[in-house]
């Protein structure tokens with residue numbers, strides 16, 4: 001095996017001997033275009049993303065890319081080195097050791113994925129509701145690819161997802177070398193035929209993969225970061241099959257689906273067969289008045305108090321960290337103890353685990369828990385649902401936290417607001433529509 | 442104008458002073474700038490924060506022998522935001538990030554009245570220079586619009602950051618002189634941590650005839 005297959009290196013990452021070896025093709029790092037420049041590692045073209053520095057190595061004033069500098073500095077005077085991707089990958093036999101059973105809906109998804117891979121189709125969007133069981137749906141396609149000697153990448157914008165997926169995949173595919181790559185991941189090898197990685201790590205690959213699967217393609221930061229989309233495209237071989245998984249596709253994908261430019265398979269049913277809880281839009285015109293005074297309207301406090309008498313736990317989504325703090329104080333004055341969690345919280349993982357173990361009954365969170373986390377039996381409230389951080393995708397994902405378990409497939413989802421927004425209405429409608437589609441199948 | 446830290450657009454604040462002195466325009470947005478913390482009150486000698494009089498470290502330097510350093514002046518506290526800033530600037534090598542502090546750095550320098558003194562960068566070893574591609578002290582001097590005077594050479598390595606303070610204080614002087622100087626000097630570096638590096642350089646300068654040594658750092 002070639003450890004450099006499909007990898008993209010910076011000058012200083014290779015030894016002088018490696019740099020002259022025929023394994024590598026040199027490509028210009030920062031290319032002059034008719035107007036401006038382009039960094040060939042991250043694809044950025046904006047002038048303000050480039051800097052100049054007196055470069056002591058070459059003695060010139062050199063251009064460098066400020067955008068992808070977290071992954072090492074790309075200098076104009078030094079080329080990028082692309083490792084040859086012509087490598088024989090192992091052809092595994094009987095690779096899938098999973099004895100679970102796909103539901104009828106999952107099987108439809110799995111069949112479509114296998115079909116796209118066998119036919120070598122360019123793209124497939126798997127539009128599956130939250131709780132459809134997307135990972136299992138991938139198993140037959142992954143097995144097919146690994147058995148036919150293909151190199152596969154499963155990429156996702158979120159490191160948490162990589163951390164969660166790798167052990168599950170290692171159980172299902174015990175003979176396969178699977179490397180999980182994210183910012184400070186323990187796996188240092190990058191040369192396996194099955195890579196599970198954050199989309200950031202794809203900046204280090206070029207023409208590497210026969211199959212590129214992008215999970216949660218609509219999530220932050222992938223959907224709004226062009227350089228990650230550029231990297232994902234470049235990491236796949238020309239002619240590779242790309243599979244996108246999402247519960248909440250963005251406008252661009254929906255538009256391409258409508259124009260029949262992007263093949264799609266809908267999986268509108270959850271794996272347990274029950275419909276998605278439909279959010280209730282709860283109008284509360286005095287909400288802004290109270291929020292300005294760091295207070296909550298009595299009706300919302302009462303709803304929380306009442307909810308806490310039931311057997312279910314409660315997830316409350318709030319638009320800012322600051323708000324989680326004062327809402328916790330307000331609830332404390334009503335003798336309700338609430339845990340709080342946000343993106344920068346160093347104890348985030350522990351707090352989520354302890355909530356899952358039912359050590360707390362009330363968790364206040366920012367949108368950080370909108371996806372990826374599953375709790376068996378929760379109700380979900382969104383307070384100030386009209387805030388701009390709650391776009392359609394976020395609200396659908398948030399609503400999707402409820403009713404995940406076959407033992408308790410329902411849940412109360414309430415959006416508290418002071419005036420309906422399009423995001424709320426679109427989220428509501430798309431859930432209703434998915435439930436209608438799910439009924440027929 | 443874009444913020445040199447976060448790339449967001451900065452809405453220009455046009456006043457008479459920004460109109461007449463364009464170099465006064467800050468190249469950092471309000472959201473990024475307010476995450477740096479000023480040093481008040483500070484040790485009058487080294488600029489250590491939260492110290493009303495001479496700080497413990499400075500007092501100790503004076504006890505053991507005559508302190509070679511007159512005074513250190515620093516721009517901001519070395520908080521978590523500053524640590525991330527330094528990591529990106531120095532270790533990742535984002536040279537132009539320094540522009541985000543240029544305006545603040547220049548006004549700090551003006552207040553010191555050190556503009557007639559020689560500005561001496563703390564040298565890097567050859568290996569480090571190749572790794573980063575630039576010397577951080579020289580970059581700071583350039584950003585002040587001044588010329589650097591190279592008087593020192595590094596003979597030891599920089600691999601001191603992991604050593605305990607005691608070990609660092611006791612470690613031998615990693616610098617040697619290129620040329621002596623007989624006028625006051627301002628040593629320039631990015632961070633003042635224990636003051637050992639700067640005092641090593643300062644004592645060498647004084648031994649070879651320099652009357653006074655001051656220092657200027659971004660962070661303290």
Ligand SMILES: [Zn+2]
Nearest residue numbers: 039042065068
């Ligand atoms: Zn770049």
Ligand SMILES: [Zn+2]
Nearest residue numbers: 055058062077
């Ligand atoms: Zn160069």
Ligand SMILES: [Zn+2]
Nearest residue numbers: 444447470473
């Ligand atoms: Zn900024």
Ligand SMILES: [Zn+2]
Nearest residue numbers: 484487496499
């Ligand atoms: Zn002091």
